[in-house]
Amino acid sequence: MDEGANEAAAPEVPTATGRVVDRLAEAVEEIAGISDYRNAYKKQFCNLSRRIKLLAPMFEELKESNDPISKPAVGVLEKLNRALDSAKDLLRLGSEGSKIFLVLERDRIMEMFQVVTFQLEQALDKIPFDEIDISDEVKEQVELVHSQFKRAKERIDATDTELHTDLLSIYSMSADAKVDSTILQSLAEKLQLMTISDLKQESIALHEMVVSSGGDPGKIIEKMVMLLKKVKDFVQTQQSEMGTPTNPRVLPSHGTTKTPIIPDDFRCPISLELMGDPVIVSTGQTYERGYIKKWLEAGHNTCPKTQQKLSSTSLTPNYVLRSLIMRWCEENGMEPPKRPAQTGKPPSDCSASEHAKVVDLLHKLSSQNLEDQRSAAGELRLLAKRNADNRVCIAEAGAIPVLVSLLVTHDIRTQEHAVTALLNLSIFEENKGKIIVSGAVPGIVHVLKRGSMEARENAAATLFSLSVVDRNKVIIGESGAIPPLVLLLSEGSQRGKKDAATALFNLCIYQGNKGKAVRAGVIQTLMGLLTDPEASMMDEALAIMAILSSHPEGKAAITAAEALPVLIKVIRSGSPRNKENAAAVLVHLCNGEQQQQHLAELQEQGMMEPLFAMVESGTDRGKRKAAQLLERMNRFLDQQKEAHVQAKAQTRAWIQGLVDESRDTTASASTDT
Structure with missing residues (x-):
């Protein structure tokens, strides 16, 4: 019986051994495939990669061997595998990471080298050569690698220190500060950022790096992108003056060959290039379609600029910005960047004439002319009320963020139109999420507190429409919407009271909002409605009281009100x-x-x-x-x-x-x- 048990258990160790040896061989193979290391640490990265590749013969011989490996030896190989995984991450950072990031994070990168070197040295030191089946030649090679790691003391060259100092000085400057052109020239050469292709690659790598950084991503990306813009503007200007424009579409402008500086809002935050097909993601940020699609296809679920998690991967064309970019190109003698033919079509649910009308209204809505804003908001309100196709068309044209910005306007009629347009747009299910991620709720609550009675009532109706989605109940409840809804339930018109009641009922389905409503005095208001001789709000009042009675605070308040x-x-x-x-x-x-x-x-x-x-x-x-x-x-x-x-x-x-x-x-x- 004991023999049978031992026989059954025996395969476990070889299986575990086989797995760890396969992983070790794969790790070395992956490391061998990493190349093109950034010049700031090229020597260190190449040395690390070369030493690790010398371990490959040991893993090949272990794979071919039929001799079992003891459990302690398997444990040592597992430790070596973890060290190789750390080394692989560091080498990928050196190959694919942002050049600017690598230089600015000098101390952190060197600490990573030291940690990886220590891990590898410790793992190699514990290998029980007497218990594994490898040749003497391979054993000598592994011992040589071990001694190299033991002696390895990575240092930063003097040129790297100078590069770090120059970069750090610009990094610390304000966005509008002027930088000495000789320093920018030196940085561009040392970092090998002399072509638009290099600059694009650096911009994409920078965004990839920031996602995994341990610091404050928002601040880091803002500073580093500012720094890269300065280098890019310098390179672009230099090449234009030398007669080698970086953009072959640039046309002569007013007798000068100097390329105008592209406004920051017109650049894609990923590529830093002038956008030809700007699209809005769920956080409200705008990117060039091609670059944000690559970002999403790479498996990222965050906004590159803000690092917020994306609630959806849908991309909404930003027609307003596209039009502003075209106008800027005309004024500066530049040919507008082209975009894929299919993105120039109006949305599938929108006719060409309706699409053109909506884009024209958005131009007016984005203008500084108050009359244009007011009339455009009013027309969009009516269009959104008319049918579902219009709601799709208006949202896809990028109207929602613009309407949200008008919720805090001091013009009463514009504010009424804006909140009512959002109400009408929210009827279409997919627009609810777009309205929420555009940051509309605080603006709607602002209208609910300080708007005209019509605006307040429509704000309440909008909150009801949005709160149909369960996760929105939490967002709206935390925004401070409940007290002004209770106030509207008390002092609104008949329609306003019903809008407030339906919104409160929906919000209080979420347990966390019930206490907020009770503390806002809703039970006293409900009692007033229940004892009103006209009894016009009896149905709504009882429905809300029923849902609040399940909450301890609600039960106590109902008892206290002698209901x-x-x-x-x-x-x-x-x-x-x-x-x-x-x-x-x-x-x-x-x-x-x-x-x-x-x-x-x-x-x-x-x-x-x-x-x-x-x-x-x-x-x-x-x-x-x-x-x-x-x-x-x-x-x-x-x-x-x-x-x-x-x-x-x-x-x-x-x-x-x-x-x-x-x-x-x-x-x-x-x-x-």
Whole structure:
């Protein structure tokens, strides 16, 4: 039996050995395939790669060997595998990383060299050569590599120190500071950033690097992109003056060959090139379509510029920016950059004439002329109201971020148009996410607090529309929207109250928003609506109270507001739906610290009969709630009867005790006599 167990267990070690040896061989093969190291640390990277490649014969011989390897030896090989993985990451950084990043992070890079060298030296030191099947020649080669790692002390050359100092000085400057052209010339040469192709590659590598950096990505990318722009502008200007334009599409302008400096907003944050097909991602940032598509296809799910996680990978054409770039090119004598033919088509759900109209309206909406803004916002509002195709067309044209920016305008009519246009756009399901990621919620809440009554009511309706998506309930609740919604529920017009009520109901489906609504005083407002003689908001008020009664704060506030008589009245004479909600509130009230008090009051008010009637003819939910209440009332009555019986028994026992005590006293007195 023991022999059988040993026989069954034996394959585990060779299997584990085979896996680790295969991984070691693959790691060395991958490292051998990494090349073209950045010049700042070329010597260090090449030395590290060369030494590791010398280990390949050991792994090849181990793969061919049939001799088993002990578990301790497998553990050492696992340690060596982890060290090679660290080395592979460092070498990839040296090959694919940003040149600027590598120089500026000099101390960090050198520390990584030291750590990797130490890991490899330690792992090689522990290899039990007596327990593994390799030739003497290979053993000598591995021992040589081990001694090289042991002696390795990486240093930064004087030229690297000078390069680091020059880069750091520019990195520390403000964005508008002027840099000595001789320093820029030196940096461009040392970093080998002398062509537009080199600069593009560096820009893409910089964004890749920032994603995995341990510092503050936002600040790092802003500074490094600023630095790269300075180098790029210098190189571009120099090549233009030398008669070798970096962009063959540049046309002569007013008799001069100097290329105008491209405005930052017109450059793609990834390539730093003038954008020909600008598109908006879900964070609201704009990129050249080709470069952001490559970024997404590489497996990234973040915005390169802000590092925010993308809620979707959809790309929305930025027609407004595209038009501004074309106008700038005309004014500066440049041929506009071309874009793929298919992206010039209007959206599939939008006719060419509608598309052209929307783009024209967006131009007006983006202008500084107040009348143009107001009229354009009003027309977009009407277009978005008309049909679903228009909602798609307007959103794809990039209108949402522009409308969001107008939510804080001081012009009342423009603000009304903007928030109502967003309301109409939000009807289309896919637009809800675009509105949220554009940062619209704070602006909508601003309108809800300070806008005209019409704007406030439409802001409430917009929040309701957006809150249909569950994750948006959290965002809206945390934005401070609930207190102004409660205020609108109290003082709005009939339509405004209904908009506020539907928004509050939807938001309070999320448990985290219920306490916010109670603390904003919603229960007092609901009581006012429930006791209003016109009863025009009875349905909405009871629905909200029912959903809040499940929250401890809501239950306490409803009790404090003495809502029980009103709820009993609804159970007796309300509509089936209102009876259902009133019963739901009572079920929660009769399941807490004051349940005995509430059940006693229901009993005193003779609620058994109305509840039996609900069980017979109410809504499905109403029947369930009425049955729950009846069950609790019957249990309460049984407890009351049991307590009464126990009290009577205790009283009888007490009286009997007195009688017995009296008899004992009499008997004792008679005996004494």
